Amino acid sequence: MTAHAQLSPSARVRWQNCPGSVRAVAAYPDRKSGPAAVDGTHTHTLLEQCIIHAEQGTVDDPQKFLGMVLTDHEGSFAVDQSRIERVRVATDYIKSKLGANTQVYAERKVNPAALFGRDDLGGTVDVTIVNGEHREIIDYKDGMQYVDVIDNLQLEQYVYGDYADVMLKGQNVESYTTTIVQPKLALTGGNAISSVTHTTGYFIGRIHILGNAAAATDEPDAPFVPGEKQCQYCAHRGACHPAATDALAKAGIDFKDMSVVKDAVATDSHTMTNEQLVELMVAAPLLRKMLEAVEEEALNRMKSGTPIPGLKVVRGNGRNSWVKDDEATAAALKKMGVPKGAIFETEIVSAPQALKLKWVKADGTAKQLSPRQLKLLTTEFIAKSEGKETVVPESDSRNALTYTNVATMFAPQPEAVPLPAWLL
Numbered sequence: 001m002t003a004h005a006q007l008s009p010s011a012r013v014r015w016q017n018c019p020g021s022v023r024a025v026a027a028y029p030d031r032k033s034g035p036a037a038v039d040g041t042h043t044h045t046l047l048e049q050c051i052i053h054a055e056q057g058t059v060d061d062p063q064k065f066l067g068m069v070l071t072d073h074e075g076s077f078a079v080d081q082s083r084i085e086r087v088r089v090a091t092d093y094i095k096s097k098l099g100a101n102t103q104v105y106a107e108r109k110v111n112p113a114a115l116f117g118r119d120d121l122g123g124t125v126d127v128t129i130v131n132g133e134h135r136e137i138i139d140y141k142d143g144m145q146y147v148d149v150i151d152n153l154q155l156e157q158y159v160y161g162d163y164a165d166v167m168l169k170g171q172n173v174e175s176y177t178t179t180i181v182q183p184k185l186a187l188t189g190g191n192a193i194s195s196v197t198h199t200t201g202y203f204i205g206r207i208h209i210l211g212n213a214a215a216a217t218d219e220p221d222a223p224f225v226p227g228e229k230q231c232q233y234c235a236h237r238g239a240c241h242p243a244a245t246d247a248l249a250k251a252g253i254d255f256k257d258m259s260v261v262k263d264a265v266a267t268d269s270h271t272m273t274n275e276q277l278v279e280l281m282v283a284a285p286l287l288r289k290m291l292e293a294v295e296e297e298a299l300n301r302m303k304s305g306t307p308i309p310g311l312k313v314v315r316g317n318g319r320n321s322w323v324k325d326d327e328a329t330a331a332a333l334k335k336m337g338v339p340k341g342a343i344f345e346t347e348i349v350s351a352p353q354a355l356k357l358k359w360v361k362a363d364g365t366a367k368q369l370s371p372r373q374l375k376l377l378t379t380e381f382i383a384k385s386e387g388k389e390t391v392v393p394e395s396d397s398r399n400a401l402t403y404t405n406v407a408t409m410f411a412p413q414p415e416a417v418p419l420p421a422w423l424l
Contacts, residue, residue, distance in 0.1 A: 110161025
């Protein structure tokens with residue numbers, strides 16, 4: 001099994017829904033992880049340490065790692081209280097599942113090659129709990145975006161990899177529980193843990209879905225099928241003609257005739273129907289991603305020496321910065337007659353910054369505010385304003401706001417009933 005399987009479980013939403021993306025993405029070098037991905041990797045590393053350093057069948061409290069510096073393939077990081085609290089959600093859940101004959105494994109590689117006759121479907125399971133003939137596959141998510149555990153394609157593929165290993169060892173497994181742990185969902189009032197249990201027969205009955213999807217990617221003319229889920233993290237999205245065409249078509253824009261584009265831009269939004277507004281709002285996120293990716297692709301091509309007629313690369317406005325250190329610069333400004341009060345600006349940190357404050361004590365110990373101190377700040381010193389009103393598709397998980405229909409307030413009123421003569 002290769003380090004990065006071409007048809008990995010984590011990318012299954014992309015390649016199963018868009019078979020052509022496999023050959024397209026293969027042409028791109030591995031991209032550097034963004035800050036969120038790096039942070040997520042560090043959290044997975046802490047979770048792994050809580051399991052591999054404990055005795056088999058037990059799990060360590062992540063609190064013991066506070067202040068320690070751990071290293072993974074994304075680099076070194078100091079374990080802080082925030083990361084500990086997130087990992088504790090997972091470790092507490094795992095502890096609740098432990099029994100006398102339970103085994104717990106972290107970062108376990110699985111490969112369903114024996115079931116499918118191909119070696120490009122393997123992946124790494126965050127946590128596996130084995131209890132007799134029942135096994136649980138746990139996937140930890142460190143982000144805020146809700147992931148549904150029901151018929152989850154990534155977890156299902158992990159199950160096949162695990163079952164292939166069980167089968168080769170001549171063991172038996174009657175059922176599987178698949179679980180997603182998302183601690184940050186609790187911040188928005190959601191459930192941090194979601195699970196579903198099925199018999200092994202249930203998964204065997206669906207095995208053809210994965211087999212057919214994998215086979216479809218082998219075709220030299222495997223089709224590109226654009227969609228919000230499969231395009232979201234696809235490296236090829238900026239250069240993908242079907243995705244761009246689909247996004248623009250949803251917005252009613254056709255680049256074959258620039259006059260159509262100009263007409264679309266010039267359209268008064270007040271004259272659009274509700275249906276047109278919905279179509280444009282649903283297409284907007286994909287359009288934004290497509291345009292950002294197109295800009296990135298164009299820049300990369302021209303920086304590599306490939307000219308694109310009609311485009312050029314220019315430099316934006318730079319920013320001024322000091323060449324010398326603060327002490328030398330301040331001394332120079334004082335000599336110029338600038339008063340000290342005009343040189344140094346001091347203001348208290350913002351409320352969001354205060355909640356994330358970290359510092360190092362004189363003895364080198366990493367520190368941050370305790371949960372009790374954070375609670376004091378949030379209840380007595382910080383007021384949270386309402387978020388900006390935003391229009392999103394109905395599928396969004398947030399609760400909808402309700403408004404009074406203003407038009408009805410100015411609707412014609414029924415004629416008043418005439419008063420009887422004896423009341424006049």
